[in-house]
Amino acid sequence: MLDEIIPHYFNNIIFYSNFAEVEKNIIKIYDLDLIKRIFYMFDDEYSKDIYLLGLINRMLNFQVSKGIMFNLYYSHIFNFFHKLSDSIIDSFDLNGEKWNLFDFSLINGINSQIKIYSRSQYEIFTNFFLEQYRYKDKLFAEEGDYVIDAGGYIGDTSIYFANLVGNNGKVFSFEFIPENIAIYKKNLDINPHLKDIISIVQNPLYDVSNKKVKVLLEGPGSKIVKDYDNNFTYEYNTITIDDFVINNNIKKIDLIKMDIEGSEQKALNGAINTIKRFRPKLAICVYHEKNDYYEVPFLLKKLLKDYNYKYYFDHFTLGIGESVIFCKPNSNM
The missing domain is CATH 3.40.50.150 (Vaccinia Virus protein VP39)
Structure with missing residues (x-):
C-alpha cells in the first residue's frame, strides 16, 4: 500500500509505459480540442502541467507503477506522513476495520490540538498536510x-x-x-x-x-x-x-x-x-468519472463566465484520485 502513495526516490520520477498506446487511448476517449480549451483556462503553468499529467495518468491503465510521480512537488512534506504513525494513541475495530486515533499535538513541528479517528493514515495526511x-x-x-x-x-x-x-x-x-x-x-x-x-x-x-x-x-x-x-x-x-x-x-x-x-x-x-x-x-x-476532466471544468466555466474567476488545478495522489479544480473570484470585480 505504501508503495502506491509514497514517492519512489530511488527510481525515475516519471515512468513511461507504452506511450504510443497512451496517446491512442487519450484520442479515443477525449476530444483533444476540448482538452486544449481547458488547458488554456488555467491561470498558471503549474496547473496546466498537472492537468495534462493527470490526464496521462488516467490512461496508463490505472496502474500506479506506470504513472506520473505527482508527489515530487510535495516531497518536502512527506516527513509528516511517517510522523503520523507516531501520533496514534488509540484504536478500535469496527466491522473488521481498524480505526486509529491520531493526536496531532504529538507531532514535532505541528502546533495543533486536533485529534482524528481514521482508518486511513493517508487520508489524514492528504487533508491536513498536503x-x-x-x-x-x-x-x-x-x-x-x-x-x-x-x-x-x-x-x-x-x-x-x-x-x-x-x-x-x-x-x-x-x-x-x-x-x-x-x-x-x-x-x-x-x-x-x-x-x-x-x-x-x-x-x-x-x-x-x-x-x-x-x-x-x-x-x-x-x-x-x-x-x-x-x-x-x-x-x-x-x-x-x-x-x-x-x-x-x-x-x-x-x-x-x-x-x-x-x-x-x-x-x-x-x-x-x-x-x-x-x-x-x-x-x-474531478476524478470520479473519466469525463469529469473536461465536463466539470466546462460546467464551471459556464456557471462563472460573468463573474471573473481564475482557474487552477492540482492533484494529491500517485494514483488517479484526488484531482481538484480550484476557482478563485477576482477581487477587482
Whole structure:
C-alpha cells in the first residue's frame, strides 16, 4: 500500500509505459480540442502541467507503477506522513476495520490540538498536510469564512476547515451515510474547541430538492446510483445548496468544496444562485468519472463566465484520485 502513495526516490520520477498506446487511448476517449480549451483556462503553468499529467495518468491503465510521480512537488512534506504513525494513541475495530486515533499535538513541528479517528493514515495526511483543498497561497479557507463541505465523510475535512475559519466562521457539512456519521460524531466529541463551528446536514446534494435518490453505501465511496439493488442500495431525500442557503437564512458563503463521488455536476447546478450571489471560492473534485476532466471544468466555466474567476488545478495522489479544480473570484470585480 505504501508503495502506491509514497514517492519512489530511488527510481525515475516519471515512468513511461507504452506511450504510443497512451496517446491512442487519450484520442479515443477525449476530444483533444476540448482538452486544449481547458488547458488554456488555467491561470498558471503549474496547473496546466498537472492537468495534462493527470490526464496521462488516467490512461496508463490505472496502474500506479506506470504513472506520473505527482508527489515530487510535495516531497518536502512527506516527513509528516511517517510522523503520523507516531501520533496514534488509540484504536478500535469496527466491522473488521481498524480505526486509529491520531493526536496531532504529538507531532514535532505541528502546533495543533486536533485529534482524528481514521482508518486511513493517508487520508489524514492528504487533508491536513498536503492540504488537498488549498491551492498554494492563492485559494484557501480563511478566518471568518463560511464553508460548504460537500462530502463530509467522517468529519476530517470539516475539522480541517473549522480550524482555519475559527469561531467567527462556520462549516456546513453535507454527510448522510449513517456509518460515516457515527465516526464523524466521535471526531467532533474529541475536538470540542471546533465542534460548535460545524453543522452536519444529513441529505445528499443534488440539482433539485426533495427528490428520492438511490445511494450505494460504500463508506467513503458511497454514491448516488441509477440501478436499484435491495441488498446494497438505500433511498435518501436530496437538497440543493440554493435551497439550503435560503431555508436557513445564510448571509454568506465564502468557499464551496465538493468531493461527492460523481455528483459534483448535479450539486453545482443546484448551487447556481448561491454562486451568483456570493461569488465563493470553489474546490471541486474531478476524478470520479473519466469525463469529469473536461465536463466539470466546462460546467464551471459556464456557471462563472460573468463573474471573473481564475482557474487552477492540482492533484494529491500517485494514483488517479484526488484531482481538484480550484476557482478563485477576482477581487477587482
